[in-house]
Amino acid sequence: MSIVVEVVVALGAVFVVFIHFLHVLVLRPKSLRAKLHRQGIHGPSPHFYSGNIPQIKNLLLQQQQQQDEHVPVSVSISHSWTSNLFPHIHKWRNQYGPIYLFSSGSIQWLMVAEMVMVKEILLNTSLNLGKPSYLSKDMGPLLGQGILSSSGPTWAHQRKIIAPELYLDKVKAMVDQIVDSTNIMLRSWESRIERDGVVSEIKIDEDLRSLSADIISRACFGSNYAPGKEIFTKLRDLQKLLSKISVGVPGLRYFPNKRNRQIWRLEKEINSNISKLVIQRQDEGHEQDLLQTILEGAKNCDGLLSNSISRDRFIIDNCKNIFFAGHETTAITASWCLMLLAAYQDWQDRARAEVLEVCGNGNLDASMLRSMKTLTTVIQETLRLYPPAAFVVRTAFQDININGIKVPKGMNIQIPISILQQDIDLWGPDAYKFNPDRFANGVLGACKIPQAYMPFGIGARVCAGQHFAMIELKVVLSLILSNFRFSLSSSYCHSPAFRLVIEPGQGVVLNMTRI
Numbered sequence: 001m002s003i004v005v006e007v008v009v010a011l012g013a014v015f016v017v018f019i020h021f022l023h024v025l026v027l028r029p030k031s032l033r034a035k036l037h038r039q040g041i042h043g044p045s046p047h048f049y050s051g052n053i054p055q056i057k058n059l060l061l062q063q064q065q066q067q068d069e070h071v072p073v074s075v076s077i078s079h080s081w082t083s084n085l086f087p088h089i090h091k092w093r094n095q096y097g098p099i100y101l102f103s104s105g106s107i108q109w110l111m112v113a114e115m116v117m118v119k120e121i122l123l124n125t126s127l128n129l130g131k132p133s134y135l136s137k138d139m140g141p142l143l144g145q146g147i148l149s150s151s152g153p154t155w156a157h158q159r160k161i162i163a164p165e166l167y168l169d170k171v172k173a174m175v176d177q178i179v180d181s182t183n184i185m186l187r188s189w190e191s192r193i194e195r196d197g198v199v200s201e202i203k204i205d206e207d208l209r210s211l212s213a214d215i216i217s218r219a220c221f222g223s224n225y226a227p228g229k230e231i232f233t234k235l236r237d238l239q240k241l242l243s244k245i246s247v248g249v250p251g252l253r254y255f256p257n258k259r260n261r262q263i264w265r266l267e268k269e270i271n272s273n274i275s276k277l278v279i280q281r282q283d284e285g286h287e288q289d290l291l292q293t294i295l296e297g298a299k300n301c302d303g304l305l306s307n308s309i310s311r312d313r314f315i316i317d318n319c320k321n322i323f324f325a326g327h328e329t330t331a332i333t334a335s336w337c338l339m340l341l342a343a344y345q346d347w348q349d350r351a352r353a354e355v356l357e358v359c360g361n362g363n364l365d366a367s368m369l370r371s372m373k374t375l376t377t378v379i380q381e382t383l384r385l386y387p388p389a390a391f392v393v394r395t396a397f398q399d400i401n402i403n404g405i406k407v408p409k410g411m412n413i414q415i416p417i418s419i420l421q422q423d424i425d426l427w428g429p430d431a432y433k434f435n436p437d438r439f440a441n442g443v444l445g446a447c448k449i450p451q452a453y454m455p456f457g458i459g460a461r462v463c464a465g466q467h468f469a470m471i472e473l474k475v476v477l478s479l480i481l482s483n484f485r486f487s488l489s490s491s492y493c494h495s496p497a498f499r500l501v502i503e504p505g506q507g508v509v510l511n512m513t514r515i
């Protein structure tokens with residue numbers, strides 16, 4: 001009798017799992033797609049389990065092979081890299097128009113590369129559009145339910161607590177700290193140049209990542225920044241492991257294979273290290289850094305937040321979110337900027353002349369940064385051609401009408417920042433050229449539709465750390481420019497790569513001399 005019961009229970013469990021997968025992989029996707037097909041929106045046919053991922057991988061492989069055959073070995077710097085990294089978007093946009101459907105496993109996407117609709121989506125202030133749930137599920141070990149991945153009232157509450165701390169006034173006070181951190185890196189470059197003679201070949205990426213981790217650790221953890229930086233090193237390893245997992249394919253993160261075991265171990269260690277810092281902080285009293293802001297915000301969690309996330313999750317996840325959002329993005333932008341300034345010596349000279357004029361022989365301070373107009377346009381143009389975040393994503397939490405299209409509840413939306421920022425119709429025939437002058441009169445003068453410039457996103461969920469990032473970039477770049485002259489090394493290979501962010505695939509190698 002008991003065996004019969006066990007068999008019935010087991011069959012029941014199998015049936016429930018089967019129904020769940022049937023719903024997630026077949027019925028729900030079919031129904032979502034059908035609702036958009038009826039409105040004339042189409043796309044490539046997906047496989048029921050892996051969606052269009054195999055087609056995407058094939059197109060990437062073909063693109064890679066073509067490149068290997070045709071591109072001369074000599075260094076060539078073309079800024080029109082999006083067709084190499086996202087050949088599927090170019091192909092399907094030509095085939096199905098700027099608004100089309102595709103699927104990555106269980107996730108159904110509406111690709112939107114049409115500005116009227118993009119504006120309506122990003123400027124929409126209702127809480128019916130939010131972040132897709134795969135961010136907190138597949139990217140859970142990294143993002144959890146923090147500000148980056150949450151939606152609705154939970155997000156609104158977190159934004160209110162965290163964002164003001166990242167705004168301009170607070171960051172201004174940090175300029176001295178950013179200068180101190182940068183000077184440590186510059187002294188190490190100087191010693192290398194002295195050791196090598198006059199010129200040193202320096203691969204800058206790791207140094208800039210370490211610098212950026214140092215800066216964000218100080219902002220986040222104040223004088224506890226050394227253990228904070230250790231946490232960030234582990235988070236970087238976690239990010240690397242997670243970037244290899246295809247999001248949306250059910251179950252991939254739960255197989256007990258070597259990679260997943262590493263992910264689980266790192267997640268546990270990071271969470272417990274942050275908790276230790278928090279406990280230490282409660283014993284020791286406090287300073288007004290970002291962790292303190294998050295801790296004080298957590299005290300007021302009882303209302304809105306506690307229904308959806310616990311106090312501990314709020315603290316841990318948001319520390320991880322700040323790292324993820326602010327560390328890699330800023331370091332990579334600095335790498336791209338230096339690569340471009342090395343490739344375009346006239347711009348390097350112009351930017352350096354401005355920095356020297358603004359700073360004179362004195363120390364850099366916050367008030368000087370506003371006068372660095374040329375450097376600002378160089379950073380803006382870098383972020384246009386090489387935005388670290390390639391896409392902005394949203395999910396419809398309710399059926400929602402966007403510019404006449406009824407987007408059904410559960411549909412995800414992807415907006416290709418990098419492709420819109422290089423669109424000839426929006427930016428003119430020199431869209432693929434490096435021309436910081438286009439920003440001489442601000443974003444309004446640079447593009448037919450200014451909202452098409454969105455390296456930091458636009459609207460309610462615009463990057464909370466954009467001022468922080470711009471200040472950090474200006475300080476770091478102006479200190480480098482005023483201390484060194486640099487050109488691209490012959491070993492530099494221009495190969496933008498997409499690994500959660502758009503980064504120099506083989507790093508940036510510069511020949512550096514002291515001024």
Ligand code: HEM
Pocket residue numbers: 147148159166216321322325326327329330333387388389392393454455456457458460461462463464465466468469
């Ligand atoms: C060049 C550097 C950076 C770039 C290109 C960048 C870009 C972005 C983008 C595209 C978004 C998503 C916007 C959206 O979904 O609509 C975002 C969100 C965010 N970023 Fe940044 N970011 C940078 C630096 C930073 C820094 C330094 C910090 C913190 C210190 C930061 C904190 C955040 C936060 C907290 C959010 C979430 C905002 C929300 O959802 O309300 N970012 N960023």
